[in-house]
Amino acid sequence: MLSVNRISVRRAQEMTLQDISLTLAPCNTLAVVGESGAGKSTLISTILGLVPCASGQVTWQDAPVRQCRPALVMQEPRSAFNPRLSLYHSVSEPLNAVGKEMDQHRLDRLCKRLEIPRDLLWRRPTEVSIGQAQRVGILRALIGEPPLVLFDEPLSALDAVTQKHTARLIADLQSSEGFAALIVTHDLGYAAAFADDIAVLRAGRIEEVTPAQNFVERPQSDYGHQLREAAFTLGALEHVG
Amino acid sequence: MTITALGLSATRSGRTILHPTDVDIKPGERVGLVGASGSGKSTLGHELIDTLRAKGQNVAHVPQSPDEALDPLRSMAFHWKEAVQALGLFPNAARQQALFSALRIEGGNLKKRPWEWSRGMQQRFVIAMALIETPDFLVMDEPTSALDPVVAADTMDLLDRTLAGRSTALLLITHDLGLAARRVNRLLIMDAGRVVEDAPTDQFLAAPQTQAAQALCAHRNWLELPC
């Protein structure tokens, strides 16, 4: 269980995050939505344990979060990999960092689930499509069996059809692997369709945390309302009937 | 005046990324050009604009992101003046004010460089520049992908209001069918460098013909909610 307990984070002389509390149970998905500059990236860095908190703490099962070795899937798949290394090499990096060997069975299984042909892994990041690169990014995140996976706008570099497809793959993997997912996204449609709860981040503060279904029907915060309206305007959510 | 361009095509490093295509758009028509990434839609947009401009027609193009439209070393005022001169017009303060307030950037400091404005304001400024000469035809390439959804929705609404009642034809290029379907009355679907379907929106949504179109249709939004 992820417990973010009243954290405040300072970045470059300002309090980027103030008094943030969140919880996330294993196998659950929390979507964090908010505008650019609200502090989403800082939140991710803090939960990964990369940025210290000025106050409060982030724990997983009551231990400092870094100990569970959370994984990250980044927004831009192409720049998430060393362009000079093969994808296989990049995927093995998390294992090398803790001195583990690559479990070939696990790799095969994950590749099949993520629809990645094995020979694709020997290519370089620039030699594959964006959709494929993003799926390899997910593979890299999952290879070390992390209990917690953070996703930073995992779909925004992909086109509409690929987005839906990849979102489904992530959800399927979550049920079989059992990780907790924290997804930062500005796509309310995605959050509504796949998250258990939705948290709204604005100007460094959490404005509301609501179960996804309730959020779409009746958001509580101002910004939540604006997001909902925008999602309808942009066609991510659709009135029917 | 109908917008017509025949035989638009493009190759890159020997590969055909756009097969010969004809485009025909009536005045005031709103058309969506939808396709997966790599289908050639941006290329079609570029070729279309370049061809029409070469014929001397009054057309404008709004790129996907402000980074692709503005020089970071130059002030906003410089960009505006340059755009006005490039169209062969004289500066018209009234027109500028009207466009600025229509697109809600009248409070912006024009002496600043692009990166000192928010992305939403930058994008609206680029749209304003495109509208200086009230073009007969406006091409918008992925207008929402570089922006936050609230800002993007706002911008699209503003654009609708600004274009309402004008005879400007609009081509909305996007990978997001859900976005296009709400705003256009005709859809062009692109796949692998070809336009594979061309139908009025309602007709299309009811019965997409090709496989690419069906995929787009099935995935056009995340959730459908009872009203």
Next chain:
Amino acid sequence: MTKVIAGLLLRASVVLMGTAIITFALLWNAPGDPAFAIAQARYNSFMVSDIANQIRSEAGLDGGFWMAFQSWLGPLLVGDFGNSLVTGRAVWPDMRSAVSYTIPLAVLGLVFGVALSVPLAMLATKRPGGWLDRGAVAIASLGAAIPAYWLGLLLILLFAVHLGWLPAMGARTSAHIVLPTLTLGLGVAASLTRILRSSILEARNQPFLPALRRRGVALHNLERNHVAPHAAIPVVTVFGLELAFLLEGAVIVEVIFARPGLGSFLVSAIEARDFPKVQAVVILTAALFVTVNLLIDVIYQTLDPRIGEHDA
């Protein structure tokens, strides 16, 4: 902005002070006894200890490093460069006369280099990868590899000895400055051409240029208003470095062409262990350097304040 400039000024002063201390220390620890070297230069005679000792106490060389350093630094801060240990005359007038030979040479060399490299780079980039482009890059690389003294001697051989068109030595007439300028300028042109060429190519690749074209902006306006300013930025940096090349090259070139400039002034002062003269040249050069680079940093701030920004 003022905070940034104040920071730059502070950095500049630290550099100057550090340079002064280091050079003084280097000279102080150079092999040989300075007092003897000075006596030799002054009297051109066989060494006698008492003379050397007399010189030693005169010059303040017996008080140790920091004493000597202080007695030099004090007057310097009010603009007094001190007196030559060899001639007893004030340093500044002799140095000023030497500088009056060097500055025109450096400036002309820079102007010639720029005048050559800008058209060459523009021609080369008209068709990247074409024969003119490749030729320009090859010549520029060659030029950068050729040392100034070799080039200078080569030019003397060709123009002064074989063809007899230009004088080889001295600084008597204005014709005497041609070959030294050519030597310096060709070196400047070599490195500037390469930098300019690649920065022009990069500037032409900026993502917003196609949109400007589509907006109807004329090609020549595009080049002038949007390509040139971007291309110029890396060149501004190189100017700071080119100054280093010019000053160092000027020393060498002056020795080869026997011009009585700062180069010769410095070389003879070193040989004679004439501390005040050497220090004066070093401080002058360092001050020039620091000022030029400070100006460049300030220019950057006005051109594109994002350069050198810290992460948010």
